[in-house]
Amino acid sequence: MSIVVFVESSDKKVKKTSMEAVFYASKIDNNVIAVALGSAHDESQLGELGKWGATDVLLDSANKFDSGDLSLSASAISEVMKTKNAKILVLATSPFGSGLAACVAVQLNASLATNVAELPDTSSGFVVKRSIFTGKAFQNVNLTNENKVIAIKKNAVDVVENGSVINISSFSAEVDGEGKIKVKDVDMIQGDILLPEAERVVSAGRGLKGPENWGMVEELASVLKAATACSKPVSDMDWRPHHEHVGQTGIKVSPQLYIAIGISGAIQHLAGVNSSKTIVVINKDPEAPFFKEADYGIVGDAFEVVPKLIEALKANN
Amino acid sequence: MKILVCISHVPDTTSRINFIDNNQKFDTSGVQFIIGPYDDYALAKAVDLKEETGATVTVLNVGRAETEPTLRKALAIGADNAVRIDADPLDSIQVATLISNYAKGESFDMILMGRESIDYNGGVVHGLLGEMLNITSISPVMTLKLNGGSAEMTREIEGGKEQVEVAMPFIAGCQEPIAEWKIPNMRGIMTARSKPLDVIDGSAVDMHSDAGEYSLPKTKSGVKLIDPENIGELVNLLKNEAKVI
Ligand SMILES: Cc1cc2nc3c(=O)[nH]c(=O)nc-3n(C[C@H](O)[C@H](O)[C@H](O)COP(=O)(O)OP(=O)(O)OC[C@H]3O[C@@H](n4cnc5c(N)ncnc54)[C@H](O)[C@@H]3O)c2cc1C
Numbered sequence: 179m180s181i182v183v184f185v186e187s188s189d190k191k192v193k194k195t196s197m198e199a200v201f202y203a204s205k206i207d208n209n210v211i212a213v214a215l216g217s218a219h220d221e222s223q224l225g226e227l228g229k230w231g232a233t234d235v236l237l238d239s240a241n242k243f244d245s246g247d248l249s250l251s252a253s254a255i256s257e258v259m260k261t262k263n264a265k266i267l268v269l270a271t272s273p274f275g276s277g278l279a280a281c282v283a284v285q286l287n288a289s290l291a292t293n294v295a296e297l298p299d300t301s302s303g304f305v306v307k308r309s310i311f312t313g314k315a316f317q318n319v320n321l322t323n324e325n326k327v328i329a330i331k332k333n334a335v336d337v338v339e340n341g342s343v344i345n346i347s348s349f350s351a352e353v354d355g356e357g358k359i360k361v362k363d364v365d366m367i368q369g370d371i372l373l374p375e376a377e378r379v380v381s382a383g384r385g386l387k388g389p390e391n392w393g394m395v396e397e398l399a400s401v402l403k404a405a406t407a408c409s410k411p412v413s414d415m416d417w418r419p420h421h422e423h424v425g426q427t428g429i430k431v432s433p434q435l436y437i438a439i440g441i442s443g444a445i446q447h448l449a450g451v452n453s454s455k456t457i458v459v460i461n462k463d464p465e466a467p468f469f470k471e472a473d474y475g476i477v478g479d480a481f482e483v484v485p486k487l488i489e490a491l492k493a494n495n
Numbered sequence: 496m497k498i499l500v501c502i503s504h505v506p507d508t509t510s511r512i513n514f515i516d517n518n519q520k521f522d523t524s525g526v527q528f529i530i531g532p533y534d535d536y537a538l539a540k541a542v543d544l545k546e547e548t549g550a551t552v553t554v555l556n557v558g559r560a561e562t563e564p565t566l567r568k569a570l571a572i573g574a575d576n577a578v579r580i581d582a583d584p585l586d587s588i589q590v591a592t593l594i595s596n597y598a599k600g601e602s603f604d605m606i607l608m609g610r611e612s613i614d615y616n617g618g619v620v621h622g623l624l625g626e627m628l629n630i631t632s633i634s635p636v637m638t639l640k641l642n643g644g645s646a647e648m649t650r651e652i653e654g655g656k657e658q659v660e661v662a663m664p665f666i667a668g669c670q671e672p673i674a675e676w677k678i679p680n681m682r683g684i685m686t687a688r689s690k691p692l693d694v695i696d697g698s699a700v701d702m703h704s705d706a707g708e709y710s711l712p713k714t715k716s717g718v719k720l721i722d723p724e725n726i727g728e729l730v731n732l733l734k735n736e737a738k739v740i
């Protein structure tokens with residue numbers, strides 16, 4: 179038997195969530211085949227997946243996979259699963275990953291679960307724990323079909339190195355056509371740390387009064403090597419770009435450290451950040467609901483506290 | 496042109512989530528149900544397209560009779576007719592199969608949905624349906640403009656966005672700022688009462704999973720407050736206690 183993992187790269191680097199998917203799979207089966215599609219990958223980086231438990235890496239670098247046609251990529255993955263006699267596909271939950279998981283599930287008549295938060299319990303059946311209600315709850319789901327597709331949530335496993343760098347092989351999937359999506363333009367955010375991937379996030383809200391005050395937020399983020407984020411009203415007012423807004427209707431993050439500055443902690447905001455490991459809240463109102471969800475809190479004026487925090491961190495570096 | 500909008504019927508975003516019957520059942524007492532926020536964007540976009548092109552808009556939900564007020568609200572916002580597929584939505588593959596069985600006979604030019612439902616957060620019904628109907632599905636979509644027989648869309652990708660073009664028919668999982676949420680007006684509410692709402696049987700489909708016990712996340716043990724005059728203490732705690740820097 180073997181298990182297949184679909185791997186995504188960004189900026190030629192394998193995404194951390196894909197490494198987690200490989201590690202997760204290695205806890206289910208010894209024979210872990212990582213599959214990478216499209217031209218966004220770097221071969222030596224893919225070889226590093228051996229460290230997280232991959233035993234084989236297959237790469238089809240045809241650029242027809244770059245347009246994000248789910249069905250096309252799914253066909254390539256399904257083909258590998260059939261030829262390798264793999265019954266389980268593991269990948270990271272993301273807009274593309276979840277869509278791909280869906281298409282593979284249809285092609286292979288598999289059970290499907292996204293947002294999976296822990297390793298499966300196989301003591302009776304194959305039960306995964308899914309995060310539901312936007313992080314407000316979990317549900318155990320038994321995946322009853324022989325074939326299974328599992329999209330894991332960030333931090334579903336704590337990865338540890340348990341292997342070594344491996345060789346990768348090229349393959350050429352027998353899929354028809356070039357896909358049905360024409361990509362006309364790509365607009366990547368330059369220089370930032372990807373928010374969904376970030377280990378540390380510095381986020382600010384309406385308490386900052388205006389876009390001109392984000393200098394200190396960016397400085398704090400840069401000292402911490404963190405990504406920046408914001409609350410919804412802040413992006414609605416165009417103080418910050420839309421892709422920075424976290425919460426129920428925005429990006430969901432689960433970093434090691436989330437620092438919330440001048441954010442009240444509305445339930446819709448918390449829904450996007452409640453799986454962060456450590457939460458720090460800076461707010462001048464001691465009654466702000468966010469303090470109930472925080473590990474560490476500072477009651478004070480952000481315009482005084484944040485510069486001091488930056489100084490203290492710099493002194494510590 | 497025919498547009499199908501699929502909506503989920505979900506707890507309001509401010510709802511506290513609790514479970515009953517030994518954590519086997521979601522406690523709906525006191526919970527207000529709404530059109531899923533992302534599905535509301537899909538509906539608003541469909542109504543905009545109707546105004547632009549004269550398209551007809553069908554709104555659909557897989558659910559039991561208690562979702563009909565939510566469907567009526569969608570009619571009041573501007574959909575022309577509603578369809579309820581009568582089944583307990585238990586699994587995304589089941590939901591997509593039911594929608595697919597219905598949509599096969601209807602030849603819609605586009606199917607708009609939310610990027611994800613905010614109850615079970617699958618983020619998969621659009622992808623499943625696309626594969627079942629063999630039409631292209633794209634998500635999350637931030638803008639959509641028709642251009643003859645195809646559509647130009649902005650798709651959000653991790654770390655940026657893309658401009659893409661797709662021929663009709665297609666499926667789009669919508670999110671802001673694709674259109675402005677619409678609130679039903681008095682006239683809408685009045686006319687919604689007489690618009691058709693058909694109920695289709697949704698009993699006979701295979702299940703692919705078996706949903707079990709619910710649980711709640713661990714609650715935080717309580718915040719440690721740090722004196723703003725002694726910020727070094729926070730740095731120390733982040734480093735040595737939380738070990739996150
Ligand atoms: C359907 C729906 C979906 C939503 N989705 C989201 C979502 O995804 N994400 C999201 O964030 N919101 C979302 N919201 C909005 C949410 O309900 C709140 O309105 C929003 O999160 C509040 O943003 P805020 O905390 O920045 O602003 P406010 O609530 O105005 O809070 C500002 C805070 O700053 C503090 N403050 C003021 N001055 C200072 C200072 N000098 N120093 C320190 N602190 C200061 C105040 O004490 C206050 O706590 C949604 C709402 C709805 C209805």
Ligand SMILES: Nc1ncnc2c1ncn2[C@@H]1O[C@H](COP(=O)(O)O)[C@@H](O)[C@H]1O
Pocket residue numbers: 501502503504531533534555556557558584587590607608609610611612613615616617618619620621
């Ligand atoms: N029970 C349902 N009835 C109709 N549409 C649904 C239902 N559940 C989900 N959808 C649609 O599918 C989208 C994605 O849902 P999900 O895959 O559950 O996150 C939602 O935003 C809705 O547009």
